[in-house]
Amino acid sequence: MNVMPLPLLEALRTRSVVADGAMGTELYARALGFETCFEALNVRCPDLITSIHRAYVDAGAEVIETNTFGANAPRLHAHGLEHCVRSFNHAAVKLARAARPTYVVGALGPTGSSRDVIRATRAFLAEQALALSEAGVDALLVETMCTLDEAEAALEGALDGASGRVPVLVCLSLNATGTLNDGTTPGAAAKRLAALGAQAVGINCGMGLSGVLEAMEEMSSTHLPLIAMPSAGLPQKRGDRLEYPVTPADFGAWAVSLCSPVLVGGCCGTTPAHITELARRLEGP
DSSP, rough: OOOOOHHHHHHHHSSSSSSSOOHHHHHHHHOOOTSSSSGHHHSSSHHHHHHHHHHHHHHHHHHEOSTTTTOOOHHHTTTGGGGHHHHHHHHHHHHHTTTOOEEEEEEEEOOOHHHHHHHHHHHHHHOOOOOOHHHHHHHEEEEOOOOOHHHHHHHHHHHHHHHHSSEEEEEEOOOTSOOOTOOOOHHHHHHHHHTTTEEEEEEEEETTTHHHHHHHHGGGGOOOOOEEEOOOOSSSSETEEEEEEHHHHHHHHHHHTSSOOOEEEOOOOOOOOHHHHHHHHHHHH
């Protein structure tokens, strides 16, 4: 008899849950340039996307993020594909489910850096969040937010689109000083996002492992479930390719230092090997 898993947030109140690693840098490693519209691959090369999702599930990931980081209208406009928001997001959820993880989380990234675009972030991400919610994700993850204004607008948009169907989680990306680019501390940002309705908060991308534990300690005052998805360090140029310095063993050793239950995975430069080591170390001896 099949036992239904606990909802993601309930699971996080009792134990750490392992998420996947990077999608973009995995595609880059397969000789796809960063100028490629990775979200279009959900329709054009579905087997490639599913194979990466499946590699993370095989590595021990319970949570798969959809390949939708840039599947919002402003990002897709750069490729002449702004009319594909709904189709790309729907396809992404289907591909993530095909890898058979315990949970599928819809990824929503920044809409762009211009002031006008950030002002309209709420509407753009509401459109994307609606598409992901319709397609049946277990939660939405607003990620890689670098200023509090952008994070607030993105959260509000995700909440609008979700309309209470699924929880909305938020990850911030900190700079070298351990703050957002506008100087907001992770603790202050987390309190503001919690007040607006975020149901989990955390850190992704940024400088890698450095400072994540301190930031999460600050964010713990919200009493919300926490998320840690750092990059594998800062990329370094080797010939014509980029490489990331944090090894799978380093990544696993770092994860052991996380004290309370968290949703823990990886961002840029992390691979199925990093998630294998992460899952192994979290299981204990």
